[in-house]
Amino acid sequence: MHEFSIEREVILPVDPEQVFAAITTGTAGWMFPTGGDPDIDANDSTNNPVKAWEPPNRLAIRQEADGWFNALEYLIEARDGGTASLRYVHSGIFVDDWDNQYDGASKHTDFYLHSLGEYLRHFAGRPVTYVSADGPPASGTPDALTTLRRALGVDSAARVGDRITIDVPGSTPVDAEVDYTNEYFLGLRSAETLYRFYGRNNFGGTVDAAHHFFTDEIDHVATQLAWQNWLDNIYA
Template identity: 60%
Template sequence: MSEKFEIRREVVVPGTPEQIWAAISAETAGWMFPSPLEIPADGSSPDSPIIATWEPPRELAIHMQGPDGWFNNLEYVVEARDESTAVVRYVHAGVFAEDWDNQYDGASKHTDFYLHSLGQYVRYFAGKPVTYVSAEGPESSSSPQAMGTLRSALGITSGTAVGDATSVEVPGIGTVDAIVDYINDWFIGLRTEDALLRFYGRNAFGGTVDAAHHLFAEGADGGSATTAWQAWLDGVFA
């Protein structure tokens, strides 16, 4: 039996409403994942039936409908707080068909991580061309101990905190020097000079430990980066 859910957040993001609007509308690959929307070059509303509200730079609403009462709605309201920050009010509402508690828990925790990554993107990389790469962990990364294994591979210990430095060797890429910008039991975020590296402990929600990275280096090769990070992730959980 399907059941409705709603997730609400209010966060302060370092940036102008215009920068944040660009991030949530056209630049989602820089902090979350690529959007299926094709945004016109002039910034006008996409020709898409799922756009419910398009009021730059203040309000964006995406409403998706399906059979049997299914829906998935995303809404953002952006308000300037001062000259360098803005408040983002976010609502995600929809329907889970089964395993409601686990799906809600996972969606809620993912929301916090994505909104944090939004802030990191706007602060450090706003407007830069991005190459998005992702890799799924092997079945062995679905175990309860998998995030501990990942932390060790990333050089993260029980005493590591946000702001600490770490480094990891990735064959095919080399030494990756990074700052820890997010860490809890479910997610790890690393920031380098030209990337946001994101690791998702979806083993806690019935999945695997996955990676999705946002590369801002000029000329980044998405194919080789995907191959390298996939091999690294497979090796960590071999």
């Protein structure tokens, strides 16, 4: 077992109160899973993973068992112009394959923090429905994310800001633009949705989808089934 620490600092386009709300209410269950109940006194409860609850400047989460732990800390400070800085620290213990797990967690962190910024810029405070689908075993090959990009019509030369149409059977075609792209992840943003694609094939997993729909007009079951079928079909 080896301990790790991943640290980032980003500037976000809103005040600290809005950042704290984004990581603790409404979006917390899907953007930054934290667990715990803030209504319990974090300083007095050993069973609550919330170890510090100091709005709007600090949130600390720690889960541990049998020598293992996983901890998240968010330190938020006001900056000029109505912006805020977020210092994010993720620490813990990896039991197996330390290098691969650290590399994957580090790269995921960058994508998650980017998605937080996109949420705050475009969707803050709106109701959200989270829809996820895991790729089949066939999406665990080295070229699996390339297959997904090709199916979406996003080629390897695509850049942030490029426009595409997302056309998934069972869903209405949607105009979107690329908001994040590298060899590990792909992010697309429409007027009502953040579409997130994770190339976890690079870290021993599969290519997965996890989308955030900021509209009340969404059928969760039908939408999830449509994306699951789409993933299964492109890797069939």
